[in-house]
Amino acid sequence: MIQPFDDKYFMRKALQEAEIALFEGEVPVGAVIVCQNQIVAKGRNQVETLNDATAHAEMLAFTAATNYLGSKYLKDCTLYVTLEPCQMCAGAAFWSQIGRIVYGAEDKQRGYQHWQCKVHPKTKVTGGVLADESTKLLQSFFKKMRQ
Amino acid sequence: MIQPFDDKYFMRKALQEAEIALFEGEVPVGAVIVCQNQIVAKGRNQVETLNDATAHAEMLAFTAATNYLGSKYLKDCTLYVTLEPCQMCAGAAFWSQIGRIVYGAEDKQRGYQHWQCKVHPKTKVTGGVLADESTKLLQSFFKKMRQ
Numbered sequence: 001m002i003q004p005f006d007d008k009y010f011m012r013k014a015l016q017e018a019e020i021a022l023f024e025g026e027v028p029v030g031a032v033i034v035c036q037n038q039i040v041a042k043g044r045n046q047v048e049t050l051n052d053a054t055a056h057a058e059m060l061a062f063t064a065a066t067n068y069l070g071s072k073y074l075k076d077c078t079l080y081v082t083l084e085p086c087q088m089c090a091g092a093a094f095w096s097q098i099g100r101i102v103y104g105a106e107d108k109q110r111g112y113q114h115w116q117c118k119v120h121p122k123t124k125v126t127g128g129v130l131a132d133e134s135t136k137l138l139q140s141f142f143k144k145m146r147q
Numbered sequence: 148m149i150q151p152f153d154d155k156y157f158m159r160k161a162l163q164e165a166e167i168a169l170f171e172g173e174v175p176v177g178a179v180i181v182c183q184n185q186i187v188a189k190g191r192n193q194v195e196t197l198n199d200a201t202a203h204a205e206m207l208a209f210t211a212a213t214n215y216l217g218s219k220y221l222k223d224c225t226l227y228v229t230l231e232p233c234q235m236c237a238g239a240a241f242w243s244q245i246g247r248i249v250y251g252a253e254d255k256q257r258g259y260q261h262w263q264c265k266v267h268p269k270t271k272v273t274g275g276v277l278a279d280e281s282t283k284l285l286q287s288f289f290k291k292m293r294q
Contacts, residue, residue: 047242053220054243067198072198078287087234088234115265
């Protein structure tokens with residue numbers, strides 16, 4: 001059976017959010033939260049725009065998803081995010097008890113796994129989905145920053 | 148010289164926020180952020196009220212402080228919080244580069260130190276300020292929950 005709504009499909013939607021962030025002069029990270037094959041929330045890094053160091057793509061998406069669903073827990077949802085979450089966002093994922101996290105590129109500097117942080121024990125994690133596309137966006141941002 | 152604005156003074160302000168949270172049916176945790184002896188932001192746990200698992204006292208206070216100061220970094224600020232921050236809130240403190248964290252009671256279940264999480268290397272941390280008052284508020288909440 002054809003499965004059009006696979007991990008790559010939703011990661012492409014998260015990458016579109018990252019592209020908007022890049023256009024806005026932000027470190028390009030994007031996220032979507034999916035429940036029963038439907039996107040219930042989107043987020044993109046807005047640290048500069050909102051002048052708020054906590055305004056990561058995932059944080060904004062978590063709050064948007066809980067608003068939309070009317071539930072503070074996201075047990076039946078999947079977070080798609082273009083970069084491995086940091087300690088803060090992994091902590092938020094813990095509290096939301098999100099069912100699954102799918103991320104794109106690894107973050108060897110600030111990623112929660114490299115910092116040996118936790119997500120909820122029931123949360124399943126898949127990394128490396130469309131990682132190259134995510135890395136290319138990040139590289140183009142940092143190249144532009146250096147110029 | 149008399150120093151009226153000491154750690155206990157500001158922790159009492161954070162405890163007042165925790166008391167409001169208790170009154171609202173929330174786990175009683177409160178926070179204030181102080182810059183040059185002035186409170187620039189307050190926050191109290193609003194997870195139930197906002198139906199958002201990320202709405203911890205510290206998170207709300209960080210965002211309020213950056214809004215008020217117009218700066219995403221809080222290097223010259225001190226966070227007073229009645230309970231040891233969790234992984235998420237310690238991660239937010241990391242990104243804000245807050246100068247100092249003063250907390251009340253230890254959180255042996257979810258505290259960032261017990262989870263071996265990080266704050267910014269330049270952030271100074273003091274624990275145990277009015278810890279008994281914080282613990283009493285938490286105990287009264289959980290006692291009421293069990294009834």
